[in-house]
Amino acid sequence: MRGSVFSAIREYLQDVYRRFQSIWGSLITAVPYLWGVGEQRKEVTEQYPDPVSSRTADDLPARSRGLLVNDIDRCTGCKECEKICPVQCIRVDTEAGADQSKLWVARFDIDYSKCVFCGLCVEVCHPQSLVHSKKFEGSVYELKDLVASFGRGFVTAEQRAKWAAMRQQAENDEVFP
Numbered sequence: 001m002r003g004s005v006f007s008a009i010r011e012y013l014q015d016v017y018r019r020f021q022s023i024w025g026s027l028i029t030a031v032p033y034l035w036g037v038g039e040q041r042k043e044v045t046e047q048y049p050d051p052v053s054s055r056t057a058d059d060l061p062a063r064s065r066g067l068l069v070n071d072i073d074r075c076t077g078c079k080e081c082e083k084i085c086p087v088q089c090i091r092v093d094t095e096a097g098a099d100q101s102k103l104w105v106a107r108f109d110i111d112y113s114k115c116v117f118c119g120l121c122v123e124v125c126h127p128q129s130l131v132h133s134k135k136f137e138g139s140v141y142e143l144k145d146l147v148a149s150f151g152r153g154f155v156t157a158e159q160r161a162k163w164a165a166m167r168q169q170a171e172n173d174e175v176f177p
């Protein structure tokens with residue numbers, strides 16, 4: 001009986017010792033970081049936003065993936081980006097315009113709130129109109145404000161008819177120059 005009491009006390013004290021050892025080991029590792037002591041213990045985190053130490057767009061690596069932007073003048077409206085996007089955050093609506101070499105991109109919306117920055121849409125964009133910018137600050141108050149629109153807008157019926165006539169004229173000129 002007495003032996004088991006001593007044994008329990010010994011185990012208890014050993015347990016307390018092990019725990020103290022563990023806490024002490026953690027403190028030895030962590031405390032120097034508080035004062036930046038030692039070569040490997042320099043501060044690596046930064047306050048944000050902090051105009052002194054925060055990185056700017058110029059500090060970012062060349063291939064960093066910031067918010068997507070589309071140069072609508074180069075975009076042909078092929079919709080390859082829309083098809084490949086794994087989260088369906090690109091929406092493209094097109095119609096025939098005056099220029100036969102490319103479509104009129106009436107709507108080109110990117111929902112940044114869904115984008116996972118995988119870069120697939122940029123890879124498939126042959127005219128390279130869709131690129132990652134170096135903009136990385138996209139905070140807004142309303143979710144709806146995270147939809148970026150690059151489209152040219154929908155056209156009127158008169159405009160559509162005018163373009164149809166222009167395309168027809170261009171076709172006639174090709175056949176009967």
Ligand code: SF4
Nearest residue numbers: 085115116118119121
């Ligand atoms: S980067 Fe990826 S998730 Fe974002 S729009 Fe492009 S394909 Fe979609």
Ligand code: SF4
Nearest residue numbers: 075076078079081125
């Ligand atoms: S952004 Fe590129 S891939 Fe997307 S519709 Fe325009 S040209 Fe096609």
